[in-house]
Amino acid sequence: MSLSIKLPATTSHLNYLNHHAKTNTSTSTSNIRTKPIYTSNPLIITTSRSRKMSLEHGSTSSSSNSYGAPFIKSSLIEPDGGALVDLVVPESQRASKILEAEALPKVKLTKIDVEWVHVISEGWASPLRGFMREDEYLQSLHFNALRLKENGSLVNMSLPIVLAIDDETKEGIGNSSNVGLVAPNGDCIAILRSIEIYKHNKEERIARTWGTTAAGLPYVEESITPAGNWLIGGDLEVLKPIKYNDGLDNYRLSPKQLREEFDRREADAVFAFQLRNPVHNGHALLMNDTRKRLLEMGYKNPILLLHPLGGFTKADDVPLNVRMEQHSKVLEDGVLDPETTIVAIFPSPMHYAGPTEVQWHAKARINAGANFYIVGRDPAGMGHPTEKRDLYDPDHGKKVLSMAPGLEKLNILPFRVAAYDTSENKMAFFDPSRAKDFLFISGTKMRAYAKSGENPPDGFMCPNGWKVLVKYYESLQAEESPQQPAVLSA
Amino acid sequence: MSLSIKLPATTSHLNYLNHHAKTNTSTSTSNIRTKPIYTSNPLIITTSRSRKMSLEHGSTSSSSNSYGAPFIKSSLIEPDGGALVDLVVPESQRASKILEAEALPKVKLTKIDVEWVHVISEGWASPLRGFMREDEYLQSLHFNALRLKENGSLVNMSLPIVLAIDDETKEGIGNSSNVGLVAPNGDCIAILRSIEIYKHNKEERIARTWGTTAAGLPYVEESITPAGNWLIGGDLEVLKPIKYNDGLDNYRLSPKQLREEFDRREADAVFAFQLRNPVHNGHALLMNDTRKRLLEMGYKNPILLLHPLGGFTKADDVPLNVRMEQHSKVLEDGVLDPETTIVAIFPSPMHYAGPTEVQWHAKARINAGANFYIVGRDPAGMGHPTEKRDLYDPDHGKKVLSMAPGLEKLNILPFRVAAYDTSENKMAFFDPSRAKDFLFISGTKMRAYAKSGENPPDGFMCPNGWKVLVKYYESLQAEESPQQPAVLSA
Numbered sequence: 001m002s003l004s005i006k007l008p009a010t011t012s013h014l015n016y017l018n019h020h021a022k023t024n025t026s027t028s029t030s031n032i033r034t035k036p037i038y039t040s041n042p043l044i045i046t047t048s049r050s051r052k053m054s055l056e057h058g059s060t061s062s063s064s065n066s067y068g069a070p071f072i073k074s075s076l077i078e079p080d081g082g083a084l085v086d087l088v089v090p091e092s093q094r095a096s097k098i099l100e101a102e103a104l105p106k107v108k109l110t111k112i113d114v115e116w117v118h119v120i121s122e123g124w125a126s127p128l129r130g131f132m133r134e135d136e137y138l139q140s141l142h143f144n145a146l147r148l149k150e151n152g153s154l155v156n157m158s159l160p161i162v163l164a165i166d167d168e169t170k171e172g173i174g175n176s177s178n179v180g181l182v183a184p185n186g187d188c189i190a191i192l193r194s195i196e197i198y199k200h201n202k203e204e205r206i207a208r209t210w211g212t213t214a215a216g217l218p219y220v221e222e223s224i225t226p227a228g229n230w231l232i233g234g235d236l237e238v239l240k241p242i243k244y245n246d247g248l249d250n251y252r253l254s255p256k257q258l259r260e261e262f263d264r265r266e267a268d269a270v271f272a273f274q275l276r277n278p279v280h281n282g283h284a285l286l287m288n289d290t291r292k293r294l295l296e297m298g299y300k301n302p303i304l305l306l307h308p309l310g311g312f313t314k315a316d317d318v319p320l321n322v323r324m325e326q327h328s329k330v331l332e333d334g335v336l337d338p339e340t341t342i343v344a345i346f347p348s349p350m351h352y353a354g355p356t357e358v359q360w361h362a363k364a365r366i367n368a369g370a371n372f373y374i375v376g377r378d379p380a381g382m383g384h385p386t387e388k389r390d391l392y393d394p395d396h397g398k399k400v401l402s403m404a405p406g407l408e409k410l411n412i413l414p415f416r417v418a419a420y421d422t423s424e425n426k427m428a429f430f431d432p433s434r435a436k437d438f439l440f441i442s443g444t445k446m447r448a449y450a451k452s453g454e455n456p457p458d459g460f461m462c463p464n465g466w467k468v469l470v471k472y473y474e475s476l477q478a479e480e481s482p483q484q485p486a487v488l489s490a
Numbered sequence: 491m492s493l494s495i496k497l498p499a500t501t502s503h504l505n506y507l508n509h510h511a512k513t514n515t516s517t518s519t520s521n522i523r524t525k526p527i528y529t530s531n532p533l534i535i536t537t538s539r540s541r542k543m544s545l546e547h548g549s550t551s552s553s554s555n556s557y558g559a560p561f562i563k564s565s566l567i568e569p570d571g572g573a574l575v576d577l578v579v580p581e582s583q584r585a586s587k588i589l590e591a592e593a594l595p596k597v598k599l600t601k602i603d604v605e606w607v608h609v610i611s612e613g614w615a616s617p618l619r620g621f622m623r624e625d626e627y628l629q630s631l632h633f634n635a636l637r638l639k640e641n642g643s644l645v646n647m648s649l650p651i652v653l654a655i656d657d658e659t660k661e662g663i664g665n666s667s668n669v670g671l672v673a674p675n676g677d678c679i680a681i682l683r684s685i686e687i688y689k690h691n692k693e694e695r696i697a698r699t700w701g702t703t704a705a706g707l708p709y710v711e712e713s714i715t716p717a718g719n720w721l722i723g724g725d726l727e728v729l730k731p732i733k734y735n736d737g738l739d740n741y742r743l744s745p746k747q748l749r750e751e752f753d754r755r756e757a758d759a760v761f762a763f764q765l766r767n768p769v770h771n772g773h774a775l776l777m778n779d780t781r782k783r784l785l786e787m788g789y790k791n792p793i794l795l796l797h798p799l800g801g802f803t804k805a806d807d808v809p810l811n812v813r814m815e816q817h818s819k820v821l822e823d824g825v826l827d828p829e830t831t832i833v834a835i836f837p838s839p840m841h842y843a844g845p846t847e848v849q850w851h852a853k854a855r856i857n858a859g860a861n862f863y864i865v866g867r868d869p870a871g872m873g874h875p876t877e878k879r880d881l882y883d884p885d886h887g888k889k890v891l892s893m894a895p896g897l898e899k900l901n902i903l904p905f906r907v908a909a910y911d912t913s914e915n916k917m918a919f920f921d922p923s924r925a926k927d928f929l930f931i932s933g934t935k936m937r938a939y940a941k942s943g944e945n946p947p948d949g950f951m952c953p954n955g956w957k958v959l960v961k962y963y964e965s966l967q968a969e970e971s972p973q974q975p976a977v978l979s980a
Contacts, residue, residue: 135893142648142845142890144633154644154895158632199883204701211694213703355632393689400632403625405644405895 076262076270077371077409080155081127081148084255084367088121088238098239101180101188105173107165107232108182109189112223115311116161117181117190118242118347122254124364127155131163133233134198141208144359145405156406158359159209159351163192164200166228173197179232188239195234200227210353211392216385218314219351242347248324252310253344259369261342267303269294271413272370274361274379276309276317276350277443278326278469280461281427282418284335289429290374290413291340304341305370309361311349314382316447318472320345326468333462352382354392355400362401366410375401376415426459451477566752566760567861567899570645571617571638574745574857578611578728588729591670591678595663597655597722598672599679602713605801606651607671607680608732608837612744614854617645621653623723624688631698634849635895646896648849649699649841653682654690656718663687669722678729685724690717700843701882706875708804709841732837738814742800743834749859751832757793759784761903762860764851764869766799766807766840767933768816768959770951771917772908774825779919780864780903781830794831795860799851801839804872806937808962810835816958823952842872844882845890852891856900865891866905916949941967 079085089097109117119125127148132140137160139146144158163181165173173179173195181190202224207213210220243249253261262270271290275283287304294302306327310320318326324345331338348364351357357380362373378394379401385391398414401407419438421428430438441460449456450473456466569575579587599607609615617638622630627650629636634648653671655663663669663685671680692714697703700710733739743751752760761780765773777794784792796817800810808816814835821828838854841847847870852863868884869891875881888904891897909928911918920928931950939946940963946956 135889138845138886138890139893142634143893143895145895147893147895152898201701201883203704204882207697207701207703211691211697213697214693355628392694393691396628399625400628403629403633403637405633405635405637408642 076267076369077366079123079126079255079367080363080406081150083126084259085123085126085129086121086256087123087129087236088241094239097191097237098188101191101239104178104180104191105176106180106182106188107163107169107173107192109163109184110223110227111184112219112312112349113163113181114183114189114242115347115349116163117236117238119311119364120161120236121190121238121242122256122347124255124346124348124367125157125161126255126367128157128161130192130236131233132161132231133196134231136233137162137198137231141205143405144356154405156359156363156404158356158363158404159353160205162200162205162231162233164224164227165197165230165232167230169228170197170230170232173232178234189242190239191237192232192234193237195232197230197232200229200231202227202229209351209356211356212384214384214386217352218382219312219349219353222312223349246321248310248321248345251324251343251345252347253342255364255368258305258342258344262303262369265301265303265342267301269299269302269372270305270370271302271372271374272305272307272362272365272368273374274307274309274346274365276313276323278318278323278446278461278465279306279330279335280441280446280465281335281459282420284330285418285427285429286374286376286415287336289416290372293413294372302340302372304336305365305368306336306341306343307346307365307368308343309350310345310347313350314352317350318469322468322472326465329464329468330462333464335462335465350380352380352391354379354381355396356380358397358401359404359407362404362407362410362412366407371409372411372413373401374413374415377417420457420460422457425457447473566757566859567856569613569616569745569857570853570896571640573616574749575613575616575619576611576746577613577619577726578731584729587681587727588678591681591729594668594670594681595666596670596672596678597653597659597663597682599653599674600713600717601674602709602802602839603653603671604673604679604732605837605839606653607726607728609801609854610651610726611680611728611732612746612837614745614836614838614857615647615651616745616857618647618651620682620726621723622651622721623686624721626723627652627688627721631695633895634846644895646849646853646894648846648853648894649843650695652690652695652721652723654714654717655687655720655722657720659718660687660720660722663722669724679732680729681727682722682724683727685722687720687722690719690721692717692719699841699846701846702874704874704876707842708872709802709839709843712802713839736811738800738811738835741814741833741835742837743832745854745858748795748832748834752793752859755791755793755832757791759789759792759862760795760860761792761862761864762795762797762852762855762858763864764797764799764836764855766803766813768808768813768936768951768955769796769820769825770931770936770955771825771949772910774820775908775917775919776864776866776905777826779906780862783903784862792830792862794826795855795858796826796831796833797836797855797858798833799840800835800837803840804842807840808959812958812962816955819954819958820952823954825952825955840870842870842881844869844871845886846870848887848891849894849897852894852897852900852902856897861899862901862903863891864903864905867907910947910950912947915947937963 120128120130128136136146140157140160144156145154146157147154177195178191178193179195180188181192183189203213206220206224210217271294273287291302291304308320308323308327327343330336331341331343346364358375361380365373375398378390378392379397381390381392381394381397383390402412417430418427419430419440421437422439423437439457441456446456450469453470610618610620618626626636630647630650634646635644636647637644667685668681668683669685670678671682673679693703696707696710696714700707761784763777781792781794798810798813798817817833820826821831821833836854848865851870855863865888868880868882869887871880871882871884871887873880888902892902907920908917909920909930911927912929913927929947931946936946940959943960
């Protein structure tokens with residue numbers, strides 16, 4: 001679905017931020033810092049309101065470093081279920097598992113299925129250890145939460161993470177209790193063990209996940225309607241780390257890697273920003289404002305996780321490679337501070353399921369170690385596919401998120417709406433007392449500007465970031481023009 | 491919607507059981523009893539696995555009787571939120587509240603709205619104190635549970651209990667923070683205070699509640715499609731107890747009355763059976779078997795709450811008055827033991843929302859004091875309105891119920907499927923090893939028998955109970971015949 005426009009090689013820019021941060025080895029211990037710091041004794045001072053960090057010696061979340069001094073393990077916030085799931089087979093066992101997998105009945109995966117294998121294998125969905133069996137599926141569908149067998153507590157799990165198979169595949173599996181999972185390129189990438197096959201009631205799944213069954217939901221059309229009438233759950237073993245070889249794999253940091261990076265930077269707060277669109281100055285205002293608020297709250301080193309979604313997106317969203325290039329310009333132009341920002345890719349596919357999906361977006365970031373989550377207007381929303389209205393009430397996402405079972409430990413930071421303030425020619429928080437001064441620039445409007453070659457108002461987006469988009473839309477028009485005249489949409 | 495067939499007066503039969511139980515004043519203290527017992531010091535011995543009863547003096551759940559001896563308050567199981575909600579205005583305040591209500595903007599209620607006023611006012615939906623405001627509505631829709639503000643714990647709440655109003659009514663309310671609720675007969679029956687008006691997204695409500703948006707869902711067609719585009723929530727005050735004056739009000743025991751009755755009978759376990767259909771011997775087998783199992787578990791006096799649903803049902807369900815007469819025959823014929831059975835009406839309307847609704851059915855019975863809940867095949871299910879299949883997977887109801895947040899304290903008793911055993915000419919638990927011996931007699935089939943005057947196989951239902959149904963279907967055919975020939979449906 002996503003367009004793969006080849007852009008001039010700019011991935012070197014993309015590496016700017018993270019590389020820069022990684023090579024900084026300053027040992028300053030000043031409390032107010034402008035640079036990331038690496039110390040040989042990375043004692044993390046946590047002041048999160050949401051979770052009492054155990055600083056006692058000998059607690060389960062601490063161990064000793066080589067000097068015998070107390071050493072606090074990476075975590076501003078515990079992963080769901082207490083431990084990060086990692087389902088990638090250790091290298092030493094790889095060869096034998098590959099042999100085993102080859103002898104098993106096979107299940108062919110779609111591109112989106114592979115994205116889910118990736119997501120599950122790295123623990124974004126912790127404590128989930130594979131595609132959902134029916135009891136997990138039902139809990140997800142009805143309660144948006146899973147009950148832990150160990151202690152009866154609830155963790156959030158709002159989207160069914162399931163694998164569909166058709167009748168023929170089911171028949172081929174027969175009585176086997178394990179299957180091999182085969183990527184679209186023919187590679188057997190994983191084993192699913194102790195499988196359970198159950199009915200895939202698509203109508204019910206769609207209705208309960210999206211709150212509508214209207215035709216035209218992107219994920220449904222791409223991944224559910226064409227899928228089989230059975231779901232297969234089980235425990236996943238991934239034969240080697242999932243890679244995409246698209247020049248962006250170095251941005252695909254796993255939750256474990258992100259936690260390590262937050263520790264290395266001695267973050268005392270991590271605030272995650274989920275996005276699937278280019279960053280404009282309204283987004284930046286909000287991220288910078290959040291940082292300011294966290295500093296005012298007493299945090300010394302809040303780190304922003306700028307976390308674009310990297311899996312399936314709908315056809316008219318800006319593709320990942322373009323977005324990544326745009327994001328790197330935003331950092332290069334200094335709109336966001338590279339010293340306190342980590343850019344990484346969140347490998348999940350997009351559902352456009354509004355209040356249901358935003359919980360997934362937040363929950364996955366808990367597992368990646370973020371203890372603050374920014375939520376704005378209509379998160380994971382889109383227009384209704386058949387009616388002229390938003391599919392979801394724009395306020396429901398933040399309301400649902402703030403009440404969701406299993407997300408109590410996460411600090412939710414509701415978004416103040418930013419818009420273009422024509423009186424000051426910059427993006428600013430919307431002030432209802434002078435509403436007429438503000439211009440809301442929608443994605444559609446932005447696209448229309450870019451397509452027409454017209455610039456958006458000054459201060460809407462940093463110039464180099466804007467250029468990336470213009471270039472992208474030009475390339476798109478060049479591709480489209482043989483088929484259709486370049487009509488400007490409003 | 492429900493047919494109001496006037497039957498020969500048989501309500502005297504209906505009073506048999508409960509009256510009989512109430513007038514028994516035996517003071518026997520034998521542990522194994524066959525008769526209900528009333529003692530002057532009703533100390534309840536609770537052995538429920540699901541909840542530790544506080545027997546200590548001075549605990550919040552105990553008080554002293556007039557003799558100063560410890561007196562344990564009624565409850566085998568705590569109401570959700572810890573206290574049973576009772577929203578009926580005390581008689582002393584009634585006159586002034588009625589005066590106040592008359593001066594308020596008015597909201598006209600439908601028959602189903604009044605059923606909900608009834609349900610809420612008596613505490614079936616405890617801790618809910620009125621029609622849902624948006625935060626409660628969203629939690630219900632997304633999580634099937636409400637978080638208690640007091641302590642953060644979750645109580646089950648799977649159905650949105652909401653009141654819809656149209657644009658005109660909304661306009662009429664203006665800035666008033668309270669409204670009067672007016673029954674279809676013109677009586678102002680309640681005040682809704684500190685109101686909140688929010689959007690009624692019918693499509694989303696239907697999709698998330700039923701898991702389908704297919705046309706033909708009975709509750710949707712009766713109560714949602716014709717309703718307004720706004721929901722109004724607030725705190726309810728009911729001006730006097732809701733009565734229907736249909737000769738069945740004495741069966742409409744409130745949760746408080748039921749708890750008192752369980753105490754009076756010194757029940758040490760109460761198992762609730764929700765139904766909306768006539769009782770056949772398969773149901774009876776299962777209820778009697780449940781009692782046997784509870785006795786084997788060590789309970790000394792398990793009481794059955796036979797609890798037919800009394801609110802809205804779909805047009806082809808047997809109406810309440812006929813069902814109540816049929817139930818009374820089942821008790822008179824000794825198929826169920828009147829000594830250990832309480833028959834009462836559950837005033838809720840029926841949603842036919844399967845796994846979502848069965849949680850409501852169970853949760854409401856917690857509030858009524860039942861600590862065991864029987865759940866069978868496809869609870870609250872029906873055929874798909876537009877496809878030739880069950881709307882819900884017949885096993886999902888019991889699975890969802892057993893995992894539902896807020897129902898942990900309730901003992902779920904899954905139903906073994908009963909069918910007509912042709913080798914023994916009686917209803918028996920289905921034995922898959924000799925499946926061909928068993929005959930499944932569906933509601934449709936039963937209706938066909940009754941309509942044709944043919945008897946079902948011996949032992950399917952007690953003869954006097956069956957006669958009630960035959961009489962009902964005959965009256966129905968007599969009514970129908972002018973319009974259409976009496977065709978036998980299969």
